[in-house]
Amino acid sequence: MTATLLDGKATAAQIKDELRNRVKTLADRGVVPGLGTVLVGNDPGSEAYVNGKHRDCAEVGIASIRRELPADASQEELEAVLAELNADPACHGYIVQLPLPAHLDTQRVLELIDPEKDADGLHPVNLGRLVLGYPGPLPCTPRGIVELLRRHDVPLRGAEVAVVGRGNTVGRPLGLLLTRRSENATVTLCHTGTLDLSAHTRAADIVIVAAGVPGLLTADMVRPGAAVVDVGITRVIGPDGKGRYTGDVDPEVAEVAGKIAPMPGGVGPMTRAMLLTNVVERAEAIVEAAERA
């Protein structure tokens, strides 16, 4: 491998150190930030992610508020939990772990989250704020990618960025974030239906792949020296018959790229660090509003 590492694990650890200090400052003002998680069912992958979020909270001093419902929970039961968290002043932000079981109405659930408590930044009101350039919680993965690039001195201003994938959680909001005046990148939002994908990726200074297609980005598609960010996370069965997660970037890309954010160890830890950041920011906003009053 010739590319240098965009090390999400180390960067997330540094961000957690910074958050620990902000949480201390909040505690001095009498507020402990609280993150809520809502998990429906017992998918082992979702359980592992939610456990990871609570471990992160403990490391930083954020209080964990855990709500778990059985796989056959009704829409009404789930909505009652959201109403409870919306009303709980100890909960500064929360997430509903996705995907939900198929019998539940995901769109309706996500729209019932109080936008001011939307730790994922994915509520339609907050995506609308992002479109309009208004302040609000930002989606964790796009924000984590921008933060990872910034902290590794990858210039965004004037850069050509190819984003592959236009999903609501990563690609589409990432395009909006990167084209804000404060970032000022030039973005081409590609997807698996783009006719000449490699023409776009080869023209880019930064290639960010969030398509969920293992091995989609190959070495011939990358301009030598470009920065590459792998957001893909797909469960595959390896040659040994065991399940594992794989990214969207072929390993050979590391011989061509100048910098690479790998999976694992890149965007995942940054996503988790941004979830914590969103909660601490919500708590800070509440303390500041109370002190102004």
Ligand SMILES: Nc1nc(=O)c2c([nH]1)NC[C@@H]1CN(c3ccc(C(=O)N[C@@H](CCC(=O)O)C(=O)O)cc3)C=[N+]21
């Ligand atoms: N409401 C909601 N919000 C989410 O943010 C959300 C969700 N639902 N559903 C599932 C996806 C997936 N996701 C990941 C976050 C971190 C890692 C992560 O930290 N990965 C490590 C590897 C962890 C391991 O190997 O166990 C890494 O990339 O290095 C992975 C996946 C958040 N999601």
